[in-house]
Amino acid sequence: DAGVTQTPRHEVAEKGQTIILKCEPVSGHNDLFWYRQTKIQGLELLSYFRSKSLMEDGGAFKDRFKAEMLNSSFSTLKIQPTEPKDSAVYLCASSLTGNTGQLYFGEGSKLTVL
Amino acid sequence: GQQVQQSPASLVLQEGENAELQCNFSTSLNSMQWFYQRPGGSLVSLFYNPSGTKHSGRLTSTTVIKERRSSLHISSSQTTDSGTYLCALVLSNTNKVVFGTGTRLQVLP
Numbered sequence: 001d002a003g004v005t006q007t008p009r010h011e012v013a014e015k016g017q018t019i020i021l022k023c024e025p026v027s028g029h030n031d032l033f034w035y036r037q038t039k040i041q042g043l044e045l046l047s048y049f050r051s052k053s054l055m056e057d058g059g060a061f062k063d064r065f066k067a068e069m070l071n072s073s074f075s076t077l078k079i080q081p082t083e084p085k086d087s088a089v090y091l092c093a094s095s096l097t098g099n100t101g102q103l104y105f106g107e108g109s110k111l112t113v114l
Numbered sequence: 115g116q117q118v119q120q121s122p123a124s125l126v127l128q129e130g131e132n133a134e135l136q137c138n139f140s141t142s143l144n145s146m147q148w149f150y151q152r153p154g155g156s157l158v159s160l161f162y163n164p165s166g167t168k169h170s171g172r173l174t175s176t177t178v179i180k181e182r183r184s185s186l187h188i189s190s191s192q193t194t195d196s197g198t199y200l201c202a203l204v205l206s207n208t209n210k211v212v213f214g215t216g217t218r219l220q221v222l223p
Contacts, residue, residue: 033211043213050128054211091156093211101145101204102162103211106154 002027004106006092012112018080019110024073025094033103034058034067034077035091046077050097082113084097117141122123127221133188135217137201144206146177146184148223151216152197160186160199191221 005024013019021069032048039074047067048056058065069075079086089108095101121136137146145164161168161175163184165203168175172191177184188195201214 042215045211047173048210093157101211102159103147103157103202103204104159105149105157 004092004094004104006090006106006109009107009111010110010112012114014085014114015080016081017113018078019082019111021077021079021090021092021111023075023077023106025075025092026104027073028096029094030072030097031095031102032069032075033095034075035093037089037091037108038087039054046090049075061091079111080095082112087111087113117212118201118214120199120201120217122217123215124218125220127191127219129191129193129221129223131221133191134178135171135186135199135201135219137184137186137213137214139182139184139203141167141203141212142206143179145204146175147202147204147211148175148186149200149202150197151200155197157200164169188219191219193221193223195219196221210218 007022030051032049035048036044046058048067052069066078089110091108092106093103095103117140119138147162148160150160151157163175165177165179165206172189174187198216198218200216203212
């Protein structure tokens with residue numbers, strides 16, 4: 001079975017650009033999470049979907065970050081406009097709905113904003 | 115306050131030594147998961163351990179719900195064990211995950 005797939009693995013953007021990161025969850029998983037990871041802040045939740053419905057949008061990240069889940073097997077995270085402080089690794093994870101909750105992570109997308 | 119606290123924050127071992135990593139939590143949970151992350155790498159699940167003890171090779175995870183703690187024991191450490199170990203709670207009512215701040219382990223040859 002395929003795990004969580006994220007693309008691109010690396011992205012370099014100029015300040016002010018729009019970037020879109022993509023994620024395909026494990027087939028059959030109903031929960032999808034977007035996280036941002038930096039050395040200083042650690043892992044921060046950006047968005048959480050359950051069965052394609054947005055359950056949590058990460059509060060402080062609402063302004064320039066927008067995650068969407070158009071179907072059960074594909075999600076995007078748009079950052080618009082990008083700022084240098086957005087440089088981080090963006091991780092996508094999925095899990096089954098209900099009481100299991102075991103998370104499976106993708107390889108991540110490393111974003112560098114110049 | 116912080117719901118998950120990990121200790122120690124960092125640890126340096128000589129190859130062959132054992133390590134005990136701790137995760138303490140202040141809220142009710144559905145499960146506990148331990149992850150390993152190599153620098154620049156993704157998170158690899160080591161254990162999904164709602165309660166009790168699980169073993170995998172040189173690794174042992176023990177979660178005691180009523181004491182609100184979980185531990186990860188690494189025996190006979192190897193240089194390839196170097197990296198960051200993260201614990202994560204799955205909150206019972208929302209399926210939301212809360213991560214600890216991690217333990218950075220360095221095993222020297």
